[in-house]
Amino acid sequence: MIHLDGVSKVYQTPTTSITALDRVGLRIRQGDFLAIAGPSGSGKSTLLNLLGCLDRPTSGILTITGVDTATLTDQQRSRLRNRSIGFVFQMFNLIPELTVIENVELPLVYAGMRRGRRERAQDALARVGMLRQYDQRAGRLSGGEQQRTAIARALINEPELILADEPTGSIDAESAEQVLGILADLHSHGRTVVLVTHNASVAAVARRSLRLVAGRLEQEAITPLPVPQRRRRAEAYRAHPVADPAV
Amino acid sequence: MKTRDLIVAAFRGLGRHRLHAGLNVIGVLAGAASVVLLIGVTHAIGKVSKTEAAGLGSNLVVVYPAGVSASGVQVGLGTASTLSSDDVRALGDPGQVPDAVAAVPTAGIRSNVSASQRMWQTDVLGSTESFASVRGYALSEGRFFNGAEAPSGASVVVLGRAVVDALLSGDPVGQLVRINNHPFKVIGVFASRGFSGSYNQDDLAVMPMQTLWADVLPRTEPRIDQVFVEATSPAATTLVKSQVTNTLLQRHHITNPALADFQVRTQHDLVASAERVGTVMQWMLAVVAAIALLTGGIGIMSLMLGSVSERTYEIGIRRAVGASRGNILAQFLLESLLLACLGGLTGIAVGIGVSSFMSQVVTDLPAPVVTVAAVVVAAAFAVVIGVAAGIHPAMRAARLQPVEAVRRL
Ligand SMILES: Nc1ncnc2c1ncn2[C@@H]1O[C@H](COP(=O)(O)OP(=O)(O)OP(=O)(O)O)[C@@H](O)[C@H]1O
Ligand SMILES: [Mg+2]
Numbered sequence: 001m002i003h004l005d006g007v008s009k010v011y012q013t014p015t016t017s018i019t020a021l022d023r024v025g026l027r028i029r030q031g032d033f034l035a036i037a038g039p040s041g042s043g044k045s046t047l048l049n050l051l052g053c054l055d056r057p058t059s060g061i062l063t064i065t066g067v068d069t070a071t072l073t074d075q076q077r078s079r080l081r082n083r084s085i086g087f088v089f090q091m092f093n094l095i096p097e098l099t100v101i102e103n104v105e106l107p108l109v110y111a112g113m114r115r116g117r118r119e120r121a122q123d124a125l126a127r128v129g130m131l132r133q134y135d136q137r138a139g140r141l142s143g144g145e146q147q148r149t150a151i152a153r154a155l156i157n158e159p160e161l162i163l164a165d166e167p168t169g170s171i172d173a174e175s176a177e178q179v180l181g182i183l184a185d186l187h188s189h190g191r192t193v194v195l196v197t198h199n200a201s202v203a204a205v206a207r208r209s210l211r212l213v214a215g216r217l218e219q220e221a222i223t224p225l226p227v228p229q230r231r232r233r234a235e236a237y238r239a240h241p242v243a244d245p246a247v
Numbered sequence: 248m249k250t251r252d253l254i255v256a257a258f259r260g261l262g263r264h265r266l267h268a269g270l271n272v273i274g275v276l277a278g279a280a281s282v283v284l285l286i287g288v289t290h291a292i293g294k295v296s297k298t299e300a301a302g303l304g305s306n307l308v309v310v311y312p313a314g315v316s317a318s319g320v321q322v323g324l325g326t327a328s329t330l331s332s333d334d335v336r337a338l339g340d341p342g343q344v345p346d347a348v349a350a351v352p353t354a355g356i357r358s359n360v361s362a363s364q365r366m367w368q369t370d371v372l373g374s375t376e377s378f379a380s381v382r383g384y385a386l387s388e389g390r391f392f393n394g395a396e397a398p399s400g401a402s403v404v405v406l407g408r409a410v411v412d413a414l415l416s417g418d419p420v421g422q423l424v425r426i427n428n429h430p431f432k433v434i435g436v437f438a439s440r441g442f443s444g445s446y447n448q449d450d451l452a453v454m455p456m457q458t459l460w461a462d463v464l465p466r467t468e469p470r471i472d473q474v475f476v477e478a479t480s481p482a483a484t485t486l487v488k489s490q491v492t493n494t495l496l497q498r499h500h501i502t503n504p505a506l507a508d509f510q511v512r513t514q515h516d517l518v519a520s521a522e523r524v525g526t527v528m529q530w531m532l533a534v535v536a537a538i539a540l541l542t543g544g545i546g547i548m549s550l551m552l553g554s555v556s557e558r559t560y561e562i563g564i565r566r567a568v569g570a571s572r573g574n575i576l577a578q579f580l581l582e583s584l585l586l587a588c589l590g591g592l593t594g595i596a597v598g599i600g601v602s603s604f605m606s607q608v609v610t611d612l613p614a615p616v617v618t619v620a621a622v623v624v625a626a627a628f629a630v631v632i633g634v635a636a637g638i639h640p641a642m643r644a645a646r647l648q649p650v651e652a653v654r655r656l
Pocket of ligand 2: 044045046165
C-alpha cells in the first residue's frame with residue numbers, strides 16, 4: 001500500500017541544515033499494524049507527516065496505493081488526506097472553539113458531504129464513548145477525552161490508513177489503554193495503522209515494530225506481543241466499550 | 248466543500264474576535280455612510296442652487312459691485328459700493344443699454360420688524376418703484392410704492408406674506424410696523440410665491456431706497472448691493488450683459504475689463520456656477536469617502552493578518568483533515584468580505600438615518616436625498632474593500648504548509 005524508496009527529509013534553517021530522515025526505505029502492506037519507536041528527535045514525526053502527505057520528501061520516492069505522491073497537486077493531496085488518511089496527534093489537534101461534534105464533522109465538511117453528517121459524527125463519537133459530550137467545546141475537554149474525539153474524527157471518513165503520532169503521550173494510563181484498544185480494534189477491522197511512540201510497551205500492541213535512530217530506520221529489537229494476546233486486547237475493548245450513558 | 252459550510256466557517260472565525268472586528272469595521276462603516284450622505288447632499292445642493300438660480304427670472308441680468316461675491320454676499324463690510332445711483336440711471340437709459348427694459352437697484356439688511364408686541368426678523372430691502380415688476384412680484388393687497396414716494400423717502404413699506412402672518416392680524420394695509428425704531432406704514436402685501444429651493448420668497452419687506460438709507464442704515468454710506476437689469480427677452484440677456492459691461496467700464500473710466508470693479512451675471516452664469524459648486528462637492532465627497540474606506544480597508548487587512556497568524560494551528564488542522572489551499576483561501580476571503588459588508592450595511596443604514604434626521608432638524612439647508620445609486624455605490628465600495636483587504640491575508644493563510652501549521656512548540 002505504501003512504498004518508501006530512499007526517502008530523505010532535510011530541514012533548512014538559516015544557520016544549518018538538519019537531516020531528519022536519511023534514505024529511508026519502507027513497505028507498509030494493507031492491514032498492517034506498524035509501530036515506529038525511537039528516541040526524541042530521531043525523525044518519527046517527520047516520517048509520519050510524509051506518510052500523511054502533510055509534507056513532501058526532500059528526495060526519494062513515496063508512493064501511496066501505487067501513486068507517486070510527488071506528482072499530486074495540492075487538491076489531490078488534500079483529497080487523499082481527507083478520504084484515505086486519518087490523523088491522531090500527540091497534542092490532540094482539535095479546534096478548541098468548535099464543539100466536539102463540529103470537530104468530528106470537519107472531514108465530512110471538506111468531503112463536500114451535506115446530509116447525514118450529524119448522524120455519522122454521532123456514530124463515530126459513540127464508538128469512542130464521547131457521544132455524551134458531543135455539544136461541549138473541544139477546548140474544555142480533558143486530555144483523554146480530546147484524544148478520543150480526535151480518533152473519532154480520524155475514523156469518520158472510514159480511511160484505510162490511520163496515522164497516530166504518540167497518541168498516548170499526553171494522557172493518563174487508563175485513557176491510554178482505551179486509545180490503544182480503539183486502534184487495535186480498527187486494525188482488526190482491516191485498517192492499516194501506523195503508530196509512533198517512544199514507549200516500548202505501547203509499541204508492543206502492533207504486529208511489527210521498527211526503530212528510527214538519527215533519521216535511519218532499524219529493525220526493532222523488542223519482540224511484539226504474541227498474536228493471541230493482541231487479539232485479546234482488541235476483544236476486551238469490543239466487549240466493554242468505553243462507558244457512555246447516552247448509547 | 249459546500250458554500251453554506253464555508254459561510255458558517257467564516258462566521259465562526261469572525262465570532263472569535265468580535266470586539267477587534269467591530270472596531271475595524273467602523274472605518275468601512277464611516278466610509279459607506281459618508282458615501283450615502285455626501286451623494287445625497289450633493290444631489291440636494293445641486294438641485295437647490297439650480298432652482299434658486301432659475302427662480303431669478305430668465306430675462307434678468309444682475310450687476311454686483313466689487314466686494315460682493317457672485318452669490319450676493321457682502322464681503323468687505325462697510326466699504327462703499329462701486330455702483331452709484333447715476334450708474335443705475337445710465338443702465339436704465341435706452342440710449343446706453345438699448346436692449347434693457349428697466350434697471351432696479353437693491354440694498355438690504357437682515358433686520359427685526361416689530362408690530363405691537365411681536366417681532367420678526369426678515370430681509371429689509373430698499374429699491375425703486377420698478378422692483379415689483381422687474382422681480383416679478385404681484386400684490387395681493389394694497390399697492391407698491393410709486394415714483395413720487397421713492398425719491399422722497401416716504402416711510403412706507405410693502406411686506407411679504409410670511410412677515411404679515413408673523414406680525415399682523417386683521418387688514419394689514421394701513422397698519423404701522425417699526426424697523427430700526429422708525430414707524431413705517433404698510434401700503435401693500437406681496438402675493439405669496441412660496442419657496443425657491445430653500446429660500447422663502449415671502450419673507451421680505453421692501454421700502455424706497457432713500458428711506459432705507461436714511462432710516463434703516465443711517466450710520467453707513469448709501470450703498471447699492473445689486474442692480475437687476477431686465478432684458479427685453481431671455482435671448483437678449485447676453486447682449487444686455489455686454490452693453491451693461493461697456494457702459495459701466497466707460498463710466499468708471501476703466502480700460503482693462505479684467506480690472507472691472509463690478510461683475511455682470513446672467514441666469515445662465517448663475518446656473519453654471521451652481522453646477523460648479525456641485526462638482527466641487529462631488530470631489531470632496533470622493534476624497535472623504537476614499538480616506539474613510541482606505542482606513543477601513545487597512546484596518547480589516549491588519550485584523551485579518553493578525554487572525555491568520557493567530558490561527559496557524561486551526562489552519563493546520565483543517566488542512567490535515569482535507570482542506571485544500573482553495574478552501575482556506577475562500578474561508579479567509581469570505582471572512583474579510585463579511586466584515587466589510589457588515590460595515591457597509593451598517594454604514595448605509597447610518598447614512599440613511601442621518602439623512603432623514605437632517606431633513607427633519609435642519610430646515611433651512613438642503614436635506615440630503617438618499618438615492619438608490621448612492622446605496623448601490625456604497626455597497627459596491629464595501630465589497631471591493633473587503634476583497635482587496637482580504638486577498639493578501641487569505642493568500643498567506645493558504646500558503647501555510649500543513650506541517651508548519653500543525654507543529655506546536
Ligand atoms: N520544521 C523544522 N525545521 C527544522 N528542523 C526540524 C523541523 N521539524 C523537525 N526538525 C528537526 O528534525 C529532527 C526530527 O524531528 P522529529 O519531530 O521528526 O522528531 P521525533 O522523532 O518526532 O521527536 P519526538 O519524539 O521528540 O517527537 C529534529 O532534530 C528536529 O529538531
Ligand atoms: Mg514527534
